[in-house]
Amino acid sequence: MVLITGMSGSGKSVALHALEDAGYYCVDNLPPELLLAFVALEKTEVPRKVAIAMDVRSATALPQVPQQLKQMRAQGVVVQSIFLDASTDTLVRRFSETRRLHPLSRRDTSDQQRALVDAINEERELLGELRENAHVIDSSMIRSSQLQAYVKALISSPATQLTLVFESFAFKRGVPVDADYVFDVRMLPNPHYEAGLRQLTGKDAAVAAYLQGHAEVDDMFNHIEQFISHWLPVLLRNHRSYVTVAIGCTGGQHRSVYLVERLAQAFSAHWNTLKRHRELDAAPLPAPESAQKRS
Numbered sequence: 336m337v338l339i340t341g342m343s344g345s346g347k348s349v350a351l352h353a354l355e356d357a358g359y360y361c362v363d364n365l366p367p368e369l370l371l372a373f374v375a376l377e378k379t380e381v382p383r384k385v386a387i388a389m390d391v392r393s394a395t396a397l398p399q400v401p402q403q404l405k406q407m408r409a410q411g412v413v414v415q416s417i418f419l420d421a422s423t424d425t426l427v428r429r430f431s432e433t434r435r436l437h438p439l440s441r442r443d444t445s446d447q448q449r450a451l452v453d454a455i456n457e458e459r460e461l462l463g464e465l466r467e468n469a470h471v472i473d474s475s476m477i478r479s480s481q482l483q484a485y486v487k488a489l490i491s492s493p494a495t496q497l498t499l500v501f502e503s504f505a506f507k508r509g510v511p512v513d514a515d516y517v518f519d520v521r522m523l524p525n526p527h528y529e530a531g532l533r534q535l536t537g538k539d540a541a542v543a544a545y546l547q548g549h550a551e552v553d554d555m556f557n558h559i560e561q562f563i564s565h566w567l568p569v570l571l572r573n574h575r576s577y578v579t580v581a582i583g584c585t586g587g588q589h590r591s592v593y594l595v596e597r598l599a600q601a602f603s604a605h606w607n608t609l610k611r612h613r614e615l616d617a618a619p620l621p622a623p624e625s626a627q628k629r630s
Contacts, residue, residue: 336374336412337490338404339388340465341419342458343438344429346474346482347388350419353483354386357490361386367396370403374412391458392438401464415490415576418462418469419482420512423455425475470498470577471513476617488609497571498607499563500579501595503537505587505614514581518559518594524549526589536615537592546593556594560601567606587614 337359339350348363355361365373365387377385389400404414421429430437430451439454470489474482492498504511506521526532526542535542546552563580570578580598584590592612599610 336407336414337384337386338400338414338416338469339386339419340390340400340416340462340469342421342426342455342462343391344426344435345419345421346479347390347419349474349479349482350417350472350486351386351388353486354490356483357384357487359384359386361388363388364392365389366393367399367403370400371406374407390438391461394439394461397461397465401468404468416465416469417486417489418466418471419474420466420471421473421475422509422512423452426455427451470500471579473511473513473613475512476508476613478616481616485611492607492609496607497567497575498577498609499567499602500577500609500611501599501602502579502581502611502613503587503591503595503615504581504583505585505591506583507585508587508614508617510583511579511581511613513579515579516563517581517583518555520555520582520584520590520594523552523555523584523590525585527586532589535589536612537589537594538596542589543593543596546590552590552593556597559594559598563598563602587612 337354339347339354341347351361351363360383362373362385367389370387373387377383389397391397404416408414427448437451437454437458439457440450472482472485472489477485489498502511502514506519510517524546526535526545529545532539532542532545537543537546559580559582567578582591582594582598592615595610595612599608602608
């Protein structure tokens with residue numbers, strides 16, 4: 336079973352569609368009070384993969400869910416929990432564009448913008464425990480198609496083992512909200528200032544060769560690898576299912592991408608490993624309001 340939870344406007348419907356495409360029987364907005372009964376009913380049927388989405392519309396019953404998941408796991412149900420998140424600015428923009436009302440928004444106020452931000456903050460508090468015990472995907476800057484790809488890659492990893500996710504990003508667009516550990520590599524030599532490398536990425540051999548020619552890049556790789564290698568067994572003993580390691584540089588195109596590729600390769604021999612490149616996968620930034628009006 337895959338449980339999809341997350342912030343309103345973060346893409347839960349997109350994730351559920353991806354699971355439906357992958358052959359899961361999907362149930363949207365199942366009340367938590369019915370979760371155990373639903374699972375018991377499924378056990379009487381032909382075994383199948385099930386995906387369930389829950390959100391803050393069931394706020395009063397959500398505190399039951401963590402204990403219910405423990406119960407199901409004790410009964411032999413393999414459960415993967417995915418939490419979709421996004422920055423507050425992104426969620427405000429999405430609600431403004433669609434003109435939908437947030438489930439927790441107050442209608443009796445003249446300042447709808449303030450009411451929306453308050454509702455998002457309240458939702459974060461209500462969903463805090465579910466987020467803490469799930470794999471978090473930051474959907475702030477990625478296309479719907481990329482979010483679907485992330486979800487499909489995640490469910491293809493064995494749910495009973497720890498999955499290690501390496502993610503590159505640009506500091507200029509903010510730190511990913513799904514990161515467990517963040518490493519800043521902006522002090523390393525920057526291929527952006529080499530004319531022949533500027534349009535390439537950290538996946539390209541020419542950029543890799545340039546970075547490998549600098550001892551401090553190897554030092555950074557070794558220090559990150561040693562840190563993660565030391566703490567992963569401890570995290571595993573602490574029953575962690577997912578660990579996301581974010582590597583950030585200025586533009587998220589060269590140095591962070593190169594290190595994510597190299598780290599993912601190094602750890603893939605012994606751990607379930609996924610890699611993401613936020614800026615390379617990112618949706619275009621929205622046009623300024625003035626430009627939208629002109630068009």
